[in-house]
Every structure is written in C-alpha cells, then in structure tokens.
Amino acid sequence: MSYKTIVVHLDTSPNAHPRLEIGLRLAKQFGAHLTGAFAVFSPDPRSLYVMAGTAEYYRQHEETRAERRAALERLFHAELRRADVPGEWVAIDEPASLAVPRAGRCADLIVAGQDNPEDPESYVGDFFPENLILSCGRPVLLVPYASNERSTGGRVLVAWDGSREATRAVHDALPFMRMASSTTILTVNGVHEFERARIPGADMATVLARHGVQVEIVDIETGPGGSVGEVLLSQVADSGADLLVMGAYGHARWRELVMGGATRTILRSMTVPVLMSH
Structure with missing residues (x-):
C-alpha cells in the first residue's frame, strides 16, 4: 500500500x-x-x-x-x-x-x-x-495551526491500545513508517484496562516487522485518573517525533466530547501533525 x-x-x-x-x-x-x-x-x-x-x-x-x-x-x-x-x-x-x-x-x-x-x-x-x-x-x-515542522513522518510515534481504531491507524500509516528513520509504539497502561483485553505492542511490532518496519516499544504506566492524551503530548515532545499516529474515538463520540478523552485532548493541543483513523 x-x-x-x-x-x-x-x-x-x-x-x-x-x-x-x-x-x-x-x-x-x-x-x-x-x-x-x-x-x-x-x-x-x-x-x-x-x-x-x-x-x-x-x-x-x-x-x-x-x-x-x-x-x-x-x-x-x-x-x-x-x-x-x-x-x-x-x-x-x-x-x-x-x-x-x-x-x-x-x-x-x-x-x-x-x-x-x-x-x-x-x-x-x-x-x-x-x-x-x-x-x-x-x-x-x-x-496543527501553530506548528513550524519542516518534515512529517521521519520520526513516527504510534499510540497503541489494541483497539479497532488503533489497528486501522497503524495500517493506514504504513507508507509513513516504511520511510521513517524511527518508529515507536507507545502503550499506556493502567487507565481503563477493564474495558478491553489489550493486545501487546510487541504483537503489533511483529506484524510491522514483516512489512520491513523496525520499531521500538515503549510502555508507560499511569495511575488512576491519568490522562492518556497528556501522556501522548509529553512523549511527542520528549521523543522528538514529527508524526503521531492514533485511532480516533475509541469510545462513543458523545462520551469523549462530554468527558474528555485522548482524541479530544490531541485535537485541542496537538503540536505535530497527527494521522487519525476511525
């Protein structure tokens, strides 16, 4: 593709x-x-x-x-x-x-x-x-309206939670990852884990390796009430990523709009281009 x-x-x-x-x-x-x-x-x-x-x-x-x-x-x-x-x-x-x-x-x-x-x-x-x-x-x-990025997709950060939306986003971003100098799969555990049986980032890394994409896996623990969106923004800044890949609206859209959620946080405060799939 x-x-x-x-x-x-x-x-x-x-x-x-x-x-x-x-x-x-x-x-x-x-x-x-x-x-x-x-x-x-x-x-x-x-x-x-x-x-x-x-x-x-x-x-x-x-x-x-x-x-x-x-x-x-x-x-x-x-x-x-x-x-x-x-x-x-x-x-x-x-x-x-x-x-x-x-x-x-x-x-x-x-x-x-x-x-x-x-x-x-x-x-x-x-x-x-x-x-x-x-x-x-x-x-x-x-x-993002405030970005001065001169490149997009050289350093890719993938937000992975094992959801259908994240799966779509990973495969939709394959053209970027094949050309990227680095790709990192980030999983954020400890938040709403009861909602789905998570697929480990290592499993998706194996799939990507068959496409010729070598990835690093990072797993971050957050406490109760931790904001996944804020973690993603921090990791983008710390890693120097110039593209964030993520699924959009894993919960019902009305729930995210009312209660927050990673999608809403990123849409409001993104600092680099974000590839989103649903």
Missing part, C-alpha cells in the same frame, strides 16, 4: 499555506496525485440582511474571499509545476463539512487542519476535524 491520491483541504485562512506545503511534499515523496479541495463556510446572506448594516460588510467580505481564493489557486498551480507533481484544483460551492469528506473518499489520504479558535477564516463548520475523521472512511492527517 502507498498513498497515490492525496486530497488537501484549502480555505482562505493563513493556515491553508502550510497544509498545501505538506500536501505537496507528501505527494512528491509518495509519487501521488494531489487534489486541492477548496471549500469554506459561507453563511446565508439572507440571514445577514435582517441585521442593519450587514449587507455591505457581507459584500466586502465576499470580495476579499474571492481575491484570496484566486491567489491561492494561482499558488497551487505554480507549486504543482515547481514540484513536478500531478494534481488538480477543485473549488466546491457547498459546506466544507460535506464537500471534504466526499472528496476524501476517493483518496488514500486527506490533509486537513486543526481548528484555530483565533482565526475566523479557518472556521468551516462545528467540529469539522472530528466529523471529517468519523465520516470520510479514510486516514486524515491533521496539521
């Missing part, structure tokens, strides 16, 4: 440029076709007209967005030529929460962005990353 079709979600936010850069780099690395899927959040202008003075604001806002979209499209095609990567630009006039999962179902990998609460232009829908991961059926590489 390799990534031969990559879809990168683009919008009018400043974070679209780092996503495009990563998408281009991965398409070059894996010999893939890159689709730039441009989709944004567009409020119904009729809902704004009922508010005095908003009509002119909406018109100016749409003009600014159109200029940014045109500039980004020119950049996309110029970067494709520079990198000698095959690809296409697709502008979709429907909500990104519908458009991106649909485009991604015809891809091997989707590149999207972490929510940035400080940037209104990055808003494309409520819980966009979560819904994309749960609905697209493909691995999603989420790029």
Whole structure:
C-alpha cells in the first residue's frame, strides 16, 4: 500500500499555506496525485440582511474571499509545476463539512487542519476535524495551526491500545513508517484496562516487522485518573517525533466530547501533525 491520491483541504485562512506545503511534499515523496479541495463556510446572506448594516460588510467580505481564493489557486498551480507533481484544483460551492469528506473518499489520504479558535477564516463548520475523521472512511492527517515542522513522518510515534481504531491507524500509516528513520509504539497502561483485553505492542511490532518496519516499544504506566492524551503530548515532545499516529474515538463520540478523552485532548493541543483513523 502507498498513498497515490492525496486530497488537501484549502480555505482562505493563513493556515491553508502550510497544509498545501505538506500536501505537496507528501505527494512528491509518495509519487501521488494531489487534489486541492477548496471549500469554506459561507453563511446565508439572507440571514445577514435582517441585521442593519450587514449587507455591505457581507459584500466586502465576499470580495476579499474571492481575491484570496484566486491567489491561492494561482499558488497551487505554480507549486504543482515547481514540484513536478500531478494534481488538480477543485473549488466546491457547498459546506466544507460535506464537500471534504466526499472528496476524501476517493483518496488514500486527506490533509486537513486543526481548528484555530483565533482565526475566523479557518472556521468551516462545528467540529469539522472530528466529523471529517468519523465520516470520510479514510486516514486524515491533521496539521496543527501553530506548528513550524519542516518534515512529517521521519520520526513516527504510534499510540497503541489494541483497539479497532488503533489497528486501522497503524495500517493506514504504513507508507509513513516504511520511510521513517524511527518508529515507536507507545502503550499506556493502567487507565481503563477493564474495558478491553489489550493486545501487546510487541504483537503489533511483529506484524510491522514483516512489512520491513523496525520499531521500538515503549510502555508507560499511569495511575488512576491519568490522562492518556497528556501522556501522548509529553512523549511527542520528549521523543522528538514529527508524526503521531492514533485511532480516533475509541469510545462513543458523545462520551469523549462530554468527558474528555485522548482524541479530544490531541485535537485541542496537538503540536505535530497527527494521522487519525476511525
């Protein structure tokens, strides 16, 4: 397996440029076709007209967005030529929460962005990353809005708990791990162990070895109430990993949103790109 079709979600936010850069780099690395899927959040202008003075604001806002979209499209095609990567630009006039999962179902990998609460232009829908991961059926590489990483996938950290979601994520990340200089399987024990009979990290390491991936196994014990998400963030920082691989929403999504959970912690506080599968 390799990534031969990559879809990168683009919008009018400043974070679209780092996503495009990563998408281009991965398409070059894996010999893939890159689709730039441009989709944004567009409020119904009729809902704004009922508010005095908003009509002119909406018109100016749409003009600014159109200029940014045109500039980004020119950049996309110029970067494709520079990198000698095959690809296409697709502008979709429907909500990104519908458009991106649909485009991604015809891809091997989707590149999207972490929510940035400080940037209104990055808003494309409520819980966009979560819904994309749960609905697209493909691995999603989420790029943090505050990251300055110049590489992705050279040093891979795998969060392993033996779940179905983690299994999907490990196999979806095989193209990265085959090319990585190091891969570490991290298991975090002592938290909710009663919920499933865990499959040891060594068993998954044996499977990966048959794919030519040599891994290190790290097992961390936490006490009652320990946060798996916080452990993962600490291990990313301590190990120098530039890609975190994990399954998303091992519990019911409503439970994680209400009570927390590793997925929610990582989505909120990621510091390196994260490949998530469900």
